[in-house]
Amino acid sequence: MLVPKFGVFLCTITAILCCSACGDEQTVPPDASAERPAEDRPNIVFILADDLGYGHLGSYGQEIIETPELDRLAAGGLRYTQAYAGSTVCAPSRSVLMTGQHTGHTTVRANFGPDGERIPLNDDDTTVAEVLKSAGYTTGMIGKWGLGEPGTSGLPNKQGFDHWFGFLNQHNAHSFYPPYLWRNDRIVYYNENENGQRQTYVQDLFIEEALQFIRTNKDKTFFLYLPFTLPHTELAAREDMMGQYQGRFDDVPFPPKDGRPAVDEAKATYAAMVSTLDHDIGRIMRELKQQGLADNTLVIFTSDNGAATEDGAVAEYFNGSGPLRGIKRDVYEGGIRVPLIVNWPGKIEPGGLDESSHVVFWDFLPTLAELAVADLPERLDGISITPSMLRGIPVGNERPLYWEFRQKPHTEMKQAVRWGRWKGVRLGEQAKLELYDLQNDIGETNNVAAEHPEVISRIEDFLRSARD
Structure with missing residues (x-):
């Protein structure tokens, strides 16, 4: 059966971090019965x-x-x-x-x-x-x-x-x-x-x-x-x-x-x-x-x-x-x-x-x-x-999701992480991490980083290994 695999990029530390994130979300493993015949x-x-x-x-x-x-x-x-x-x-x-x-x-x-x-x-x-x-x-x-x-x-x-x-x-x-x-x-x-x-x-x-x-x-x-x-x-x-x-x-x-x-x-x-x-x-x-x-x-x-x-x-x-x-x-x-x-x-x-x-x-x-x-x-x-x-x-609602973007060469890199209900945004490598609760604030209007230091710490740990 063809089972989706995470590959070498999703390293052990990421898997461990995923297990600790957002206990109110669910991730469903692939179903072995889902294999499709070639025809x-x-x-x-x-x-x-x-x-x-x-x-x-x-x-x-x-x-x-x-x-x-x-x-x-x-x-x-x-x-x-x-x-x-x-x-x-x-x-x-x-x-x-x-x-x-x-x-x-x-x-x-x-x-x-x-x-x-x-x-x-x-x-x-x-x-x-x-x-x-x-x-x-x-x-x-x-x-x-x-x-x-x-x-x-x-x-x-x-x-x-x-x-x-x-x-x-x-x-x-x-x-x-x-x-x-x-x-x-x-x-x-x-x-x-x-x-x-x-x-x-x-x-x-x-x-x-x-x-x-x-x-x-x-x-x-x-x-x-x-x-x-x-x-x-x-x-x-x-x-x-x-x-x-x-x-x-x-x-x-x-x-x-x-x-x-x-x-x-x-x-x-x-x-x-x-x-x-x-x-x-x-x-x-x-x-x-x-x-x-x-x-x-x-x-x-x-x-x-x-x-x-x-x-x-x-x-x-x-x-x-x-x-x-x-x-x-x-x-x-x-x-x-x-x-x-x-x-x-x-x-x-x-x-x-x-x-x-x-x-x-x-x-x-x-x-x-x-x-x-x-x-x-x-x-x-x-x-x-x-x-x-x-x-x-x-599917997919427990894992951390990562984005990075530079507008032009040698400009500051923006980064974002979606992890369950949480969204971390960093507008430069040295910028402070912003945090939004997308479950209650889809418009990202209220930065709650100060109220959730444990989530900030988890996202910062992930960011250290998110890119090569």
């Missing part, structure tokens, strides 16, 4: 939004932006309220997702390396795509990669993907009208987007490529990773999605920036970007049904980090963080807690709500490996969440 393995479609906050979906409390397709996905599946991204910005969050290791261990821990360079995944990294490919899955990636530049070890085709299409460089992905994209080892040029022209919208390319991948591989078992760039700025929406929002807001123009034109209605445009993402997820679900794949496909939807406010993203107007403190680049909850929806007809009960499990990006590799009946790499931080997904048993 019952699902196709997997993993959809990753970009800068979509915890509060941006109707199923998570959004009252202005319309997201009917994602709300339908949630109603037909399971929604988590305590799910976390791998980091508070793009590249490290994706590295965590790919490797099953948190930011104290994964290769890419920031958007830039110590000298300002971009860090690629290494040859000796084992990604979720490699794990699934070794188990016989056909693997595809369409969208924004951000984990390796041309000529490096981090290219998607070197990290387990049979086919990929999109952006290598995450900075280039800030444009929705790119002059070129990559398809495997070749550049595809879009001359109609040269010299400031804006003719071909990149999300249109991504969704058509995704639908074609499903059609081409309908008779195979596949893993399709879709890290779309919506709703990350620049502000740019499909014209046909703008109509439902135009004129609805007390809007102000967003001025030209970095060669991009001014946007007359920033709020309407941002809302339309979220709705465009929602619309295209509906197209994916309809394609799966049309190809007869819906009942044997696990669809996972989440976001790479919290809501953003730069470049006119106006996340605060739409309450993108919901009840949470902070946004993208913060290690408070609003920067790292994200929506998570899983849907698998006949296997995951519809209308589910898991408010107890603590699920993190480094859990996806062992989870998908278990479902695929695949061997696990040794160096993992995550656990399988299949007891929660398939049997409604909460």
Whole structure:
């Protein structure tokens, strides 16, 4: 049987600390009866939004932006309220997702390396795509990669993907009208987007490529990773999605920036970007049904980090963080807690709500490996969440969860630890540890460090061994 294992990174001291933490929480070991026969393995479609906050979906409390397709996905599946991204910005969050290791261990821990360079995944990294490919899955990636530049070890085709299409460089992905994209080892040029022209919208390319991948591989078992760039700025929406929002807001123009034109209605445009993402997820679900794949496909939807406010993203107007403190680049909850929806007809009960499990990006590799009946790499931080997904048993809520983040090279490192009901936040290596009781203070408004020195001591002990 494939049993999730903690690997060399979760060392003995961490296991001891876990046993002493938060006695009112429960952790459930994997069930030996959960082994899946190889012929019952699902196709997997993993959809990753970009800068979509915890509060941006109707199923998570959004009252202005319309997201009917994602709300339908949630109603037909399971929604988590305590799910976390791998980091508070793009590249490290994706590295965590790919490797099953948190930011104290994964290769890419920031958007830039110590000298300002971009860090690629290494040859000796084992990604979720490699794990699934070794188990016989056909693997595809369409969208924004951000984990390796041309000529490096981090290219998607070197990290387990049979086919990929999109952006290598995450900075280039800030444009929705790119002059070129990559398809495997070749550049595809879009001359109609040269010299400031804006003719071909990149999300249109991504969704058509995704639908074609499903059609081409309908008779195979596949893993399709879709890290779309919506709703990350620049502000740019499909014209046909703008109509439902135009004129609805007390809007102000967003001025030209970095060669991009001014946007007359920033709020309407941002809302339309979220709705465009929602619309295209509906197209994916309809394609799966049309190809007869819906009942044997696990669809996972989440976001790479919290809501953003730069470049006119106006996340605060739409309450993108919901009840949470902070946004993208913060290690408070609003920067790292994200929506998570899983849907698998006949296997995951519809209308589910898991408010107890603590699920993190480094859990996806062992989870998908278990479902695929695949061997696990040794160096993992995550656990399988299949007891929660398939049997409604909460998981992962006793263990310490770790994040670290540097905004730029040589700047102070922020750290956060979620441990049961407690959340520790340190805004610099020499800063005092803040402590929040998330069970009673989800908005992290009341620092209770002075009242709980024993919890502070436990978290500080953990932090000394949390990273390498």
